[in-house]
Amino acid sequence: MAMDNRSNFFKKISARPLMRKNDLLVIGGVFVLSFALSFLIPQHQTASIVIVEVDGREAYRFSIQKDGEYPIRGCHPVGGTNPVSHTLHIRDGQVYVEDAQCRDKLCEKMGKIDHPGQIIVCVPYKVLIRIEGYQVNENGASPDAVTR
Amino acid sequence: MENNRKVVRIALYVSLALAVYLVETFIPVPVPIPGFKWGFSNFVVLMSLMALDTRGVLWVVVLKVLLGSFLTGKFLSPVFFISFFGNVSGALAMIAVSKTSCFGYIGISVIGAFASNLAQIGICGVWLLRSAYIWYFFPYIAVMGTVSSVLNALVAKGGEQWFQTYQRT
Numbered sequence: 001m002a003m004d005n006r007s008n009f010f011k012k013i014s015a016r017p018l019m020r021k022n023d024l025l026v027i028g029g030v031f032v033l034s035f036a037l038s039f040l041i042p043q044h045q046t047a048s049i050v051i052v053e054v055d056g057r058e059a060y061r062f063s064i065q066k067d068g069e070y071p072i073r074g075c076h077p078v079g080g081t082n083p084v085s086h087t088l089h090i091r092d093g094q095v096y097v098e099d100a101q102c103r104d105k106l107c108e109k110m111g112k113i114d115h116p117g118q119i120i121v122c123v124p125y126k127v128l129i130r131i132e133g134y135q136v137n138e139n140g141a142s143p144d145a146v147t148r
Numbered sequence: 149m150e151n152n153r154k155v156v157r158i159a160l161y162v163s164l165a166l167a168v169y170l171v172e173t174f175i176p177v178p179v180p181i182p183g184f185k186w187g188f189s190n191f192v193v194l195m196s197l198m199a200l201d202t203r204g205v206l207w208v209v210v211l212k213v214l215l216g217s218f219l220t221g222k223f224l225s226p227v228f229f230i231s232f233f234g235n236v237s238g239a240l241a242m243i244a245v246s247k248t249s250c251f252g253y254i255g256i257s258v259i260g261a262f263a264s265n266l267a268q269i270g271i272c273g274v275w276l277l278r279s280a281y282i283w284y285f286f287p288y289i290a291v292m293g294t295v296s297s298v299l300n301a302l303v304a305k306g307g308e309q310w311f312q313t314y315q316r317t
Contacts, residue, residue: 016198016252018305023255030262030294034287041284056278104227119281123226123272128279 041117045133050095052088053128060088064131067091074125085125095120095131157200158207165192165212170219184268184289185231186296187261189216193239194257194304202243209239226276233271238264253301261297265289 052060055075062070067090074085086107087099094112097120107122116133169189177184189212196208213232217223222231241263242256251259269289273282 016249018252018301019254020250020252022250023252023258026251026255026258027294027298030258030290034290037283037290038287053277053279053281117284119284121272121277121282121285123230123276126277128277128281130281 042133045116047093047115047131047133049132050088050090051130051132053130054082055126062088062090064090064093064095072097072127074122074127076125086122086127088129095129097122097129101125154200154204158196158204158211161192161196161200161208162211162215165189165208166215166219168192169212169216173220178292184292187264187293188296188300188303190235190238190257190260190297191300191303191307193235194242194253194260194300195307197239197242197246197256198304198308205239205243206236209235229276230268230271234264234268237267253305254298257297257301257304258294261293261300262290265293 047064050060050062050064051058052062052072054073060070060072062068070088070090071084072086072088073082076082076085083101085101086097089096089098094114096112097107097110100108100122102122102124104124107120107127110120113120113129113131116131118131120129121127166189168191172186172188175186175188177186193205193209193212196205200208213228213235214223217225217228217231222228238260242260245251245256245259265286269282269286273280
C-alpha cells in the first residue's frame with residue numbers, strides 16, 4: 001500500500017520534461033527584454049553631477065569634477081535622528097563610499113562608479129547615489145569634460 | 149497517515165533548501181547588489197513544485213525564507229523583505245505556470261526567477277529605497293537570474309531522477 005503510493009508519486013513528477021520549445025521562447029524573451037532595458041541607461045553622456053537620494057528625495061548634490069570627502073546622513077533603519085551613515089568620496093571623476101555603518105557594507109563593495117547610469121545603493125539607510133550627466137555635443141568635446 | 153507523509157515531505161524539502169541556502173552564502177556573487185544571490189536553493193522549490201500541492205510549496209518557500217533568515221541573523225532586515233517577497237512571488241508564478249503543460253522544468257524555473265527578480269527590484273524601488281533608479285540593476289539581475297535558474301532546473305530534474313533510482317533499489 002505504502003509502496004504503491006510512493007511509486008505513483010514519482011511517476012507523476014517525472015512526466016514533465018526538462019525542456020519544452022516554449023522554454024526557449026521564455027529565455028529569449030528575458031534576454032531581449034534585458035538588452036532593451038539596458039539601452040535605456042544613458043551611457044553617452046559625460047558625467048557631471050553626483051546626486052545622493054535619501055529615502056527617495058534628493059538630499060545632496062556634488063560636482064564630480066571637484067575632489068572631496070562628504071559625510072552622508074542616511075535614513076536611520078530604526079528611527080530617531082539620522083546619524084552619519086557613509087562617507088562619500090569623489091576623486092579623479094570616480095565616486096565611491098567608505099565608512100558604511102551597516103553590517104553588510106555592500107555599498108562599499110559596489111566599488112567605484114564614474115559614468116551616468118551607474119548607482120551605489122545602501123538599502124538599510126535608504127541611500128542611493130547616482131551620477132547625472134549632460135549630452136555630449138556633436139563634435140564630441142564638452143567644455144569641461146572630466147580629465148582622467 | 150497521508151497528512152504525516154506530507155508534513156515529512158515538506159520538512160525534508162525545507163531542510164534540503166536550508167542546507168543549500170547556507171552553503172550558498174559562501175559562494176561569491178559577481179555583482180554586489182543588496183539581497184542578490186544566485187538562488188541555488190530554488191531547485192528544491194522546483195522539486196517540491198512537482199511533488200507537493202500549492203499549499204505545500206508555499207509552506208516550503210515561507211519556511212525556507214523564515215528559517216534561513218533566523219540562521220543568518222537577517223530576520224526583519226531589509227534583505228529579509230527583499231528575499232521574502234522575491235521568493236513568494238517566484239513561487240506563486242511557478243505554481244501558476246506549472247498548472248499548464250506548456251513549459252518544461254527550465255521554463256518554469258526561468259519564469260519563477262524573473263517574477264522573483266521583478267518583485268525584489270519592485271519592493272526596493274517602491275518601498276525600501278523609493279527611487280526608480282534602482283531599475284538600472286534589473287537587466288543584470290534578470291540575465292544572471294536566468295542563468296542560475298537554468299542550472300536550478302537541471303539540478304531539480306537530475307535530483308528527481310536520482311531519487312527515483314534510489315527508491316527502486
